[in-house]
């Protein structure tokens with residue numbers, strides 16, 4: 001064993017959580033090594049937010065997270081708030097803006113956030129090795145022994161920050177769950193979250209004329225309700241409203257889409273019938289919807305009558321089909337396109353203050369590998385920063 005291969009802390013995964021943990025521990029004077037099997041660090045940060053990284057959300061609260069243990073995330077989130085990360089971004093002179101709903105994006109590129117993390121790691125003398133898959137971990141007297149690229153590393157503390165299963169071609173792996181299982185730490189079943197829905201072939205053919213249409217809706221599953229945009233695609237349904245509810249969806253359940261979130265539709269149609277009797281139904285519905293959606297719906301149901309000729313029954317039929325419009329997805333696009341992985345390391349087995357395993361002292365899990373998953377809009381990075389910080393302060 002040589003001195004060069006001994007560290008206080010080894011972190012597996014140079015993503016958002018791993019780098020935040022590394023810079024925090026490094027700046028406390030700990031000798032930190034980060035190992036990542038990918039060819040460069042922070043790949044998901046680079047691709048996030050359409051290349052502009054939605055790095056946090058000003059209104060992030062514990063209610064923006066899903067977990068089998070909803071209280072778990074509170075401690076870390078309250079100790080490292082969005083404002084702490086925003087002030088770090090400002091200290092680095094990174095220009096940013098609010099897009100909507102408290103979502104903060106870089107004005108330039110996501111690269112700014114990766115550079116910030118790397119600069120902070122450098123000032124903490126953190127060593128980062130890419131192209132470094134970890135092939136074995138063992139517990140030893142002084143902590144842990146790891147092998148990577150034929151070398152052996154010793155550390156007192158091991159932090160698993162290897163992320164979830166989404167976007168395998170970006171280096172995602174189930175490695176963190178394997179480490180947990182190796183040490184008898186329970187994991188909850190995983191599934192893709194923040195992911196588009198697919199539709200069966202018949203429905204897809206039926207909806208093909210709407211591909212590319214985007215409109216604001218209320219999307220609801222049994223437990224989730226979001227007001228955002230829906231996008232019809234050639235594969236099914238996408239857009240922020242759909243990504244949000246996908247995290248609350250289970251196979252076989254329907255998704256209820258209210259296409260008129262601001263309207264008492266029955267009342268509105270009755271008023272229009274009275275005040276604009278010579279307007280055709282398609283033209284009327286195209287005003288709040290879009291022409292393509294109005295044509296699609298009228299062609300399949302009521303045709304294109306004058307409003308004057310529409311009966312109360314037809315108004316009731318329209319309301320019951322459009323407010324909400326109920327669709328049963330055939331599935332999701334899965335980890336290939338999902339932004340996050342739901343489930344993962346069971347938080348009951350971790351300290352909510354430090355992220356340390358209750359069963360294996362010295363072993364920590366942070367970021368997406370843990371069963372804490374945020375809504376769309378910068379919350380997932382906020383969890384990565386907060387959980388990385390919580391561990392980095394104590395390792």
Ligand code: FDA
Pocket residue numbers: 012013014015016017018035036037038041042043044045047048049050053054055056132133134161162163164166167170171172173174175337338339340366367368369377378379380381382384
């Ligand atoms: P992350 O996945 O970032 O990092 C894990 C690291 O571990 C990777 O570098 C990986 O290579 C490495 N690794 C994996 N297995 C390994 C092994 N066996 N050995 C060594 N290294 C290993 N969130 C948000 O808040 N705002 C946004 O704008 C977006 N946008 C977005 C877009 C897209 C397309 C995706 C897929 C995801 C997002 N997200 C997001 C989600 C966000 O990217 C995600 O929640 C965080 O990156 C999670 O951070 P972690 O550090 O936990 O994992």
